[in-house]
Amino acid sequence: MTENEILKNAFGHLGQAGNIVLPPGHDCAAVETAGGLLLIGTADQLIEGIHYEKGTAPAKIARKLLARNLSDIAASGGAGRLFALCTVALGGEEDCGKWFGQFFRALGREASRWKVSVCGGDIARNARNGNTVLALSLFGETSRKKLCRRSGARPGDILFATGEFGNSFKSGHHLDFTPRLEEAEFLSGRYTNTMIDTSDGLLLDAGRIAEASGLGIRLDTAMIPFRKGATLESALGEGEDYELLFAVREERSRALTRNWPFRTSLTPVGSFAKIAKGSIISSDGEDLLAKFAKGYDHFGGGK
């Protein structure tokens, strides 16, 4: 059973209240408060031995933990000031005081860089022989106008990508990437409301916005920007790129390219089409999901 399937089943058990604007299954949840504000929230975890190697410096772990969650906030269109709650079950024979000192110093530094207030949480020693497991949740205010979903692409829309793809693990990119919050702030509501971040691999994540939009994607693999050392296979399927994929109306795409104010690269990598829902086809008609997608499924399933 894949994570997607488990989650689909699981969320079936959870009653959906009327004030949930973005339900489970998106990068962030969005809810409306009684006071009429739109809040977005997300929670993600890091597991020693899965998301980072044993022995990774606490500062790098802190950075990735926050950035991973910020990438989800970016994919939902961004938010104003964010609040974070952090939990840590510390494993191994680490010196608690030293470990937490380094961890929180780095978390504080990264948090102020991104205007995140770390306002609470819980720390504990894991059980004997347990590994370190961390979770962080973020919540903040956004606007309906800026809120991005996975759905909403139309036939002919251009699929754009920020940054580069592939070779994330070996290059260390997965530990020190920059979440695309500024880019999302620029894009959301102005050029797109259909966006996702690529944590599970370009193909799997592109497939998700295609599926949610009821369309397929024609992907121009020759256009995909590679990270140093990347192969086409790793660029399409390895994951942990934490770049943004988003749909832009064809008539707006030239203005976007012209007005793009960032050093981060911006590349049109394909277009949405009325082909099999959720499919991704190469320029010469090959089914890319079938050929390449291994993605990153935490339950070993793949799509």
Place this chain on the structure above:
Amino acid sequence: MTENEILKNAFGHLGQAGNIVLPPGHDCAAVETAGGLLLIGTADQLIEGIHYEKGTAPAKIARKLLARNLSDIAASGGAGRLFALCTVALGGEEDCGKWFGQFFRALGREASRWKVSVCGGDIARNARNGNTVLALSLFGETSRKKLCRRSGARPGDILFATGEFGNSFKSGHHLDFTPRLEEAEFLSGRYTNTMIDTSDGLLLDAGRIAEASGLGIRLDTAMIPFRKGATLESALGEGEDYELLFAVREERSRALTRNWPFRTSLTPVGSFAKIAKGSIISSDGEDLLAKFAKGYDHFGGGK
């Protein structure tokens, strides 16, 4: 180094923004949004082998995970509709589909009982040989009038407790307690704004509101209601009772007792006094913290 000391050091590294109304070190964080709403948020974890025994039914784990966090919300005065984000790193050889089915069914049931919308999160398999670690965060709106802190008690205030104390682990109370949300909703803003929940033991937690208020407490140990099978020692120091301790002005305490509408017991167990800050003294002048407090410190430190 105790959890308190680690957290005090850690939070020194985190820049405090002006819009944090309740900073780290309370049961909940409270923050003010740009839109002027007061949000409270809390995050807590459950660790297999520490907070529950291996083999505990997923439904019981779900229940405790939510209730533990709701108890923190109650201690801060409660909130309107709450939103939850849940992360799970599933260990062992569990059948993922079955485990998560049972877990989320129970989580959904408990969540709707308490008007909590579970709106997102992340699930993953833990690394090989890893134990199960769960975290849940809750956030929602509250009012300044109802917000409860640990500080604010005055000399002569009566210390009240809900429910019973001691023998929480053996009796299974720690897995199936009822968070005191309704009681908190009734109390906060009307009878008290100084409150804590007793997760770490009556003495340690009473000591915390005494310390935050710059006072000590004269505790009438003969008044403390015991859970079945409890001793004075376990009632004072074992923890995981998840009851409320709160300060009420002496002149309001009779009205509170008269108007209390719940079946949950309500007991005056002591009073605040200008004695050593954070101290807890018995009727015959004994230092109870020195004698009994072992509390529940996740880093093995004690107070």
